[in-house]
Amino acid sequence: MGYTVGQVSALAGVTVRTLHHYDTAGLLRPRQRSSAGYRRYDDADLARLQQILFYRELGFSLDDIADLLADQQADVLEHLRARQRKLAEEIARLQRLAEAAQRAAEIQATGISLTPLERFEVFGEIAFDLSYATDAQLRWQDSQGYQEAMARAAAHTKEDWAQLMAESTAWREELLSAFDDGEPADGKRTMDIAEGHRLHLSRWFMPCPPRMHQRIADDFVTDPRAFALVVPPSQQRPGLAGYLGEAVRANACRRTTAGTPTTPSTAYEGE
Structure with a gap:
């Protein structure tokens, strides 16, 4: 009797x-065909349908599939390899599109009002990870400090960002030099570098008391995405994030002893 169109449709999912x-x-x-003229599919038809659906899943056109099935001498393996190459090219193209979309989303998430070209000119290797920006927003979106930091970031001009990044580059060079020279994390030179970072944040984003600075440095140690905001992966060294974290803690202790208040004026600490 064979299979009806409805039965084949249900079996094959078409x-x-x-x-x-x-x-x-x-x-x-x-x-x-049935006595009434209705289609009836046998096992050979189902096997052919399986081949058709396989090729369709790989993106072959119906004309290409017809040629493959009609030509018993067709080099199926070569056709599959050619299709694989095209699929790989398409995957690469879609990956580039996905990365471009992510970069555009990152710009929106960070509130930085720069064109992609300006952003590249200013930031170079420093990249904002969208997942980290999203996590930060979820953690601190209700805090006054976070809102102030985002508002000030959004208000920065290209010139502001260029100056900010020049300061960051100079600071990063000092940090790397101290680390490479074997300076102790709690030594004066390294603590002064940590203090420079704290003042940099206060100057460009929001008031950053020592206690808040410690929490930020803790993120550098535990989250590579955060540390990549201050030291791009190409310049990182094993143990550098922990070294900076220790320097920030030592500096906070030093400033507490010297009488600098350590309680932040906002809840921008994730608490």
């Missing part, structure tokens, strides 16, 4: 309309 189209196109004509 619509009845698709099966009718395959029949009209000569791609899959059932071998049998």
Whole structure:
């Protein structure tokens, strides 16, 4: 008796309309008909349909599939390899599009009002990880300090960002030099570098008391995405994030002893 169109549709997960189209196109004509003239598919038809669906899943056109199935001498392996190459190219293209979309989303998430070209000119290797920006927003979105930092960041001009990044570059060079020279994390030179970072944040983003600075440095140690905001991966050294964290803690202790208040004026600490 064979299988009806409805039964094949249910078995293969395709619509009845698709099966009718395959029949009209000569791609899959059932071998049998009922006494009333209805299509009946046998096991060989189902096997052919399986091949068709396999090639369709790989993106082959119906004409290409018809040629492959009609030519018993066709080099199926070569066709599959050619299709694989095209799929790899398409995947690479989509990956580039995804990265471009992510960069655009990052710009929106950080509130930085620069064109992509200006952003590249200013930031160079420093990249804002969208997932980190999203996490930060979820953690601190209700805090006055976070809102102030984002508002000030959004208000910075290209010139502001260029000056800010020049300061960051000079600071990073000092940090790397101290680390490479073997300076102790709690030594005066390294603590002064940590203090420079704290003042930099206060100058450009929001008031950053020592206690808040410690919490920020803790993120540098525990989250590579955060540390990449101050030291790009190409310049990082093993142990550098921990070294900076120790320097920030030592500096906070030093400033507390010297009488500098350590309680932040806002809740921008994740508490």
